[in-house]
Amino acid sequence: MKPPAGASDRDAWLLLAAVTGVGPRTCGALVRSFGTPARAVAAAAGPRGVDRLAAVPGVTRARAAAVVDALARADPAAMDREARAAGLFLLTPVDADYPAALAGSCDPPPAVWGRGTLPPADRPAVAVVGTRGASPYGLRVAHALGKALARAGLVVVSGLARGIDGAAHAGALAGGGPTVGVLGCGVDVVYPPEHAALAGEIAACGALLSEHPPRTSPHPGHFPRRNRIVAALSRAVIVVEAPLDSGALVTARLAADLGRDVLAVPGPVDRGTHAGCHRLLRDGARLCEGIQDVLLLLRGEELPPLDGSGDGPSLFAALPTRTPPPDGPALVLWNALDPDDARDFDDLAARTGLSPDVVAIALTHLELEGYAHRVPGLGFRRVL
Numbered sequence: 001m002k003p004p005a006g007a008s009d010r011d012a013w014l015l016l017a018a019v020t021g022v023g024p025r026t027c028g029a030l031v032r033s034f035g036t037p038a039r040a041v042a043a044a045a046g047p048r049g050v051d052r053l054a055a056v057p058g059v060t061r062a063r064a065a066a067v068v069d070a071l072a073r074a075d076p077a078a079m080d081r082e083a084r085a086a087g088l089f090l091l092t093p094v095d096a097d098y099p100a101a102l103a104g105s106c107d108p109p110p111a112v113w114g115r116g117t118l119p120p121a122d123r124p125a126v127a128v129v130g131t132r133g134a135s136p137y138g139l140r141v142a143h144a145l146g147k148a149l150a151r152a153g154l155v156v157v158s159g160l161a162r163g164i165d166g167a168a169h170a171g172a173l174a175g176g177g178p179t180v181g182v183l184g185c186g187v188d189v190v191y192p193p194e195h196a197a198l199a200g201e202i203a204a205c206g207a208l209l210s211e212h213p214p215r216t217s218p219h220p221g222h223f224p225r226r227n228r229i230v231a232a233l234s235r236a237v238i239v240v241e242a243p244l245d246s247g248a249l250v251t252a253r254l255a256a257d258l259g260r261d262v263l264a265v266p267g268p269v270d271r272g273t274h275a276g277c278h279r280l281l282r283d284g285a286r287l288c289e290g291i292q293d294v295l296l297l298l299r300g301e302e303l304p305p306l307d308g309s310g311d312g313p314s315l316f317a318a319l320p321t322r323t324p325p326p327d328g329p330a331l332v333l334w335n336a337l338d339p340d341d342a343r344d345f346d347d348l349a350a351r352t353g354l355s356p357d358v359v360a361i362a363l364t365h366l367e368l369e370g371y372a373h374r375v376p377g378l379g380f381r382r383v384l
Contacts, residue, residue: 007038007041007042007076008038009036009037009038009092009094010076010092010094010095011038011041011076012036012037012038012040012041013037013092013093013094013110013111014074014076014079014080014090014092014110014111015041015070015071015074015076016030016031016037016040016041016067016071016110017079017092017109017110017111017211017213018070018071018073018074018076018079018213019066019067019070019071019074020066020070021066022063022066022067022070023107023225024107024108024109024110024211024225025058025107026058026059026063026067027107027110028106028107028108029056029057029058029059030043030053030056030059030067033056033057037110041071044067044068044071049064049068050064050065050068051064053067053068079111079213082214083113083214086188086214087115088113088114088115088187088188088214089113089114089115090111090112090113090114091111091112091114092110092111093108093110097118098112099112099118099121099232099233100121101125101232101233101234102229102232102233104232105228105232105258106258108232109211109229111211112209112210112211112229113186113187113209113210113211113212113213113214114187114207114208114209114210115187115188115203115207115208116202116203116204116205116206116207116208117178117206117207118180118207118209119155119178119180119206119207123153123154123155123178124154124155124235124298125154125155125156125157125180125233125234125235126149126154126155126156126157126234126235126236126237126238126294126298127156127157127158127230127231127233127234127236127237127238127251127255128142128145128146128149128156128157128158128164128165128168128238128240129158129159129164129165129168129227129230129237129238129239129240129242129248129251129252130142130163130164130165130239130240130241130242130246130248131163131164131241131242131243131246131248131273131276132161132162132163132164132165133162133163133273133375134163134164134167134240134241134273134373135241135267135271135273136339136373136381136382136383137241137267137268138163138164138167138240138241138265138267138273138274139163139164139167139373139383140167140383141240141241141265142164142165142167142168142171142240142241143167143168143170143171143174143370144171145168145171145238145240145265145288145290145291146167146168146169146170146171146172146173146174146175146179147171147172147174147175148171148175148290148291149171149172149175149177149291149294150171150172150173150174150175150176150177150178150179151175151176151177152291152294152295153177154177154294154298155172155177155178155179155180155206156168156169156171156172156177156178156179156180157179157180157181157182157230157233157234158179158180158181158182158230159181159182159183159184159223159226159227159230160181160182160183160191160195160198160199160202160208161192162192162194162195162374163241163373164240164241164242164248165181166195166198168240169181169198169202170198170370172206173201173202173205178205178206178207179202179205179206180202180206180207180208180209180233181199181202181206181207181208181209182208182209182210182226182229182230182233183208183209183210183212183218183226184210184212184218184219184222184223184225184226185210185212185216185217185218185219185222186210186212186213186214186215186216186217187208187209187210187214188214188215189214189215189216189217189218191218194367194374197368209229210226211225211226211229223247224247224250227247227250227251227254228251228254230251231251231252231254231255231258231260232254232258234255234260235260235261235298236255236260236261236262236263236294236297236298237251237252237255237260237261237262237263238263238264238265238288238294239251239252239262239263239264239265239276239277239280239285240265240277241265241267241273241274241277242273242274242275242276242277243272243273243274243275243276244272244275244276244279245276246276248276249276249279249280252264252280252285261286261297261298262280262285262286263285263286263287263288263293263294263297264277264278264280264281264285264286264287264288265277265288265289266278266281266287266289325365325366325369325371328362329352329354329358329359329361329362330362330365330366330371332352332354332362333348333352333354333359333362333363333366333372334366334371334372334382336348336351336352337366337372337380337381337382338381338382339381339382339383341381342375342378342379342380342381343379343380343381344378344379344380345359345360345363345379347379348363348379348380363380366380367380370383371383
C-alpha cells in the first residue's frame with residue numbers, strides 16, 4: 001500500500017498521527033513546508049518520497065523513511081472505527097470540535113483522542129498543577145481552588161496525576177463544573193491506577209484527553225508533551241505546590257511562552273515542595289491567594305469581602321476543616337492517620353488493632369472519599 005496521494009486534510013492528519021516516534025514538531029515542519037497536511041502526505045508518495053521529506057529542515061533521512069513507511073501502513077478509516085467502537089472521540093485540527101486554543105498553539109497534536117465531552121469552547125479554562133508528593137496544605141488548597149473555579153463557571157484543567165492534579169480535579173467535580181484531564185497515556189488507560197474512579201467521574205461530566213492512541217502505556221517522555229497541552233488549553237496556569245524540579249514548572253514555562261498568565265500559591269518557606277512556587281513569584285508570576293486573584297485577572301471581577309473588613313476573600317482563610325468520616329473502621333483509621341507524616345499499612349494496623357483486611361478496605365474508602373492521601377512508597381496521610 002502506498003501513501004494516499006489524494007487524502008483529505010483530516011485523513012492526512014490521522015496518517016501523520018499514526019507515525020510512531022515522530023512528534024508534533026516534525027509533523028508541523030512537514031505541514032508548513034508543503035502547505036497542508038494533505039500535500040505533506042502526497043509528497044511522501046512515490047519512489048522519491050523519502051528524498052522530498054528529507055529536504056525539509058529538521059527532518060533527517062532516517063525520520064523521513066520512518067514517516068513514509070508508517071504512512072504506507074496506516075488506515076485513517078480504521079482509526080475512526082476503533083475510536084467509535086471504544087466510545088472515544090477522535091479529533092484533528094480541521095475538526096470543528098478540536099480545541100481552538102490547542103489548534104492555535106505551536107505544533108498542535110495531529111490528533112487527539114478523548115473520553116467524555118469537551119466543555120464548550122467559550123468557557124474559559126484554568127490549569128491547576130503541582131507536585132505528586134503534595135502536603136496536606138497543598139491538597140487542601142488545590143481542592144478548594146478547583147471547587148471555587150468550577151463554581152465561578154471556569155473549566156479546571158490538570159494532568160490526573162497523584163497529588164495536586166487529582167485534588168484539583170476532585171475539587172472541580174465537587175464544585176459541579178466540568179474538568180479536563182490531559183493524560184500521558186491512552187485515554188483508555190488509567191494512570192495512576194488508584195485514580196480509576198476519579199477518571200470515570202471526569203469523563204462523566206468533562207473529558208479525558210490525550211494525543212496518544214488507545215492502549216498507549218504511560219512513559220516518562222510522554223509527560224512533558226502532556227504538559228504543553230495542559231498549558232495550551234488554559235487561559236491561565238496556577239502552580240499550587242512544586243519543588244524546583246517539578247514538571248509543574250515546565251507547564252508554567254510553556255504557558256508563559258504561549259502568552260498565558262502564570263500564578264503561584266505561596267507556601268511554608270521551610271518546605272522544599274514550595275520552593276518552585278516561590279521562584280515563580282520571584283521571577284514575576286502573579287500571586288494567587290484565592291479565586292479573587294483569578295477572577296480579577298481573567299474578568300476584572302471582584303468578590304465581596306468575607307467579613308466586611310474591606311479585604312478580598314482569601315482562599316486560605318476560608319479553607320474548611322474536614323468533618324470526620326462516619327463511625328466505624330474508617331473513623332478509627334482516620335484518627336490514626338497524621339496530616340504531616342505518612343504512616344504505612346503495618347503501622348496503621350498496629351495502632352488501630354484492626355485486621356489487615358479491614359485496614360485495606362477502610363483505607364480504600366478514605367482515599368476515594370478524599371479523607372486520606374497515598375504517598376508513594378511511604379504510606380498514607382490524613383487530608384484535613
